[in-house]
Amino acid sequence: MHLRHLLRAYPADVNLLFGANLLITLGRAITLPYLVIYLSERFGLSIGGIGLFVGSALILSSVLSLYGGFLVDRLDNFRVILGAASLFAGGLLLGYFASDARLLYGLLLAINLAFSVVDIAVKSGIGQFLPEARRPAAFSVKYTLTNIAYAVGPFIGAAVAVLDSGLPFLVSAAIALGFCALYLRKGRRGVTMQLDATPGVGFLALGRYLLKDSRLVCFTVGGILSAVVFGQFSAYLSQYLVATSSPENAYRIISYVLATNALVVILLQYPVGRRIRVERIFGFLMAGLGMFLLGLLGFALADGPLGWVLAMAVFTLGEIVVIPAEFLFIDRIAPEGMRGMYYSAQNLSNLGGAFGPVLCGAVLALAAPGWMFPMLALFVVISAGFYFLGARVGQGGG
Template sequence: MIRNSFLWPLFILDFILHFSRALTFTFFPIYLSHTLGFNPLLTGYALGGSLVTATLVGVYCGILIDRFTPLRSLLLAIVVSVLVYSVLPASRQFAQVFLLLVIIEVAFTTMHLSVKSLLTGLLPSGQRGAAYSISYTLINIAFCSAPILGITLSHFAIRAPMWLSGALSVVSLLILLAVYRRYRAHLRITRPQSGQKTGLRQTFKVLASDNRLQLFTLGGLFSALVYARFATYLSQYLGYVVSESEALRLITLIVSINAATVILLQYVIGKRITHKNMVFSVMIGSGLLVSGLLFYQVSELTIFWIIATVLFSLGEVIIVPSEFLFIDAIAREDMKGAYFGVQNISMLGGGANAILFGYLLDSHLARPAAIFYFLMVFAVLGCALYLIGIRQKRAVAVVDES
């Protein structure tokens, strides 16, 4: 159990930031199309393009976090988000809206990576799995509750979700300022500065030459293709095989069970995942994802959908902190942010799965249930790449020792 009570302000701040983003996550498509009059293509460019851009820029954000320290980076990112939320409600043109969405997504990516880097600096390695699990639990709580509030507020004032997001960003800024000195003093003890920082060219050279990082990131990408935003491709699948009313009933049930499982069990299970058992954990997690997909593939009765979702959700609960620990285990102490920034690229899988399976379903290249076989292959590939990366790590260690 995490005994560092001073971490809770960071967890609360992390929750508020995710809640702030989730407030507008569901609301923006409606706002852009109905209020600003963007057609579906422009709406897709604005939302999807900003997210992809921020994910790719996340690599550089991670490098900047290492150079400017996680605390300063988090402070700057929150200030930027406050400024964007103050300007965004008045923006009307596509170019303005797109630019602001890119900035807010990049700021949010920086916040997310800064919190991860702070957790690694403030905690011993044995407690980081539990910390990552608490953070992931809070993310799920935020994204389960905030969209409902955002849509409700939009009925009273169409821009109210953005105003509230801006206000919450100010609250998070005040929390950070209150604990800034305490965290900085603790980091000076747990992660003392070694003098001259790694140069930008040298940082990119290290990232490009670390085969383990590349394998783990690619493994994370295949895993994310399976579990990230899985409700989207299940909705696409159900829309082809059952009636609209039945699809809505099942997807509501699936999302509810997934959220409940993650929220209730993420910390309980995640705190038991450490550097010592992370290899076994990622194998078990991948196995549970495959088991859930097998049940989805043959599901005809509601009970099978429930069993499948529980198994699948347990796999997600185990996979997420395990993947963070893999990166934490190989990252240099002065390059935690950069390594987490590279790993963040794997989250593109959450958008790619909907595009890939939308194409497969629309093109009729395979029967609808075949998508689950593709997903099983991706889950196995993700696990295999992690195992290959671990073997490379041991090989490097042997070479270094010799």
């Protein structure tokens, strides 16, 4: 009820963006957790092969999303969101019928790329449709809806995957097509994100411009490093628990951890996130990173479900501060006609999430399991250094 009243405070254009964020994320959350089962059953891929299959598609789509950001800045926002959502739906639909692993790989790449473009367009649209003072709260609403989708989606996927491991593809495609029908009817046509950028400037020239913005570079690197820690925490915690206990205990603890994460985000994301201010961005980021460190310490010391739940609650407080703070800083420094490109650069932080389980797996294979958490803490500390540089340059030391 509270969320419904909250959404009424925003104009229809922004609520459509929230709808795009919720429904497309829900479609992804229904399918992604069960992709491993699908690839194993349908194509007989090994665990190592599945990791390479899914991980490389995520990494490549993150890089390609840079061009998606370029399109967001250059094209009618209506066409960008409708086109990307249609590609998302079409990729999922064809994924169900794909009989060749190579074809499915191409479809998975298209699905992830389309998801990234919708995400970039939503963040850019919030920056365009709302005054700066209202954006922190809006970014927090967006992130809350994202986490609601990720909390609900896997349960829907589990219910239908019992019948057929490919059914999550069809359910996700139906949800995305439903959004496309809604947006086709309600979306406002003719809204272009580009306001004052020169349309003649090409993608490569803009890429070189981005590399010269030291604030963006520092925050992008900081985001990649911090995403190693929070981007795929469930994957590396599962790896650690399997290495230090039984698979049954690992499954039980991870269930508690994921439920705690979802609950804390849904309850606290908006009230905490709306209080984040750009003029104090570095302080908020340091507080969030400090929560990550405390959470990692809690994971290292936890010897039962209660310890893991408490550690996850603290860790999640860091997450609900750091992610909206990053959104807000990028929104503040992005030129009006280049929000899409700036947000697509920020999306490269997904690379950190993809590499996290790989790095943790290497540590678990080559050293004592307990060394995993100091390694992750080191990434937090180094990311703090890059955030510090970006915030100092961006605000003249304020």
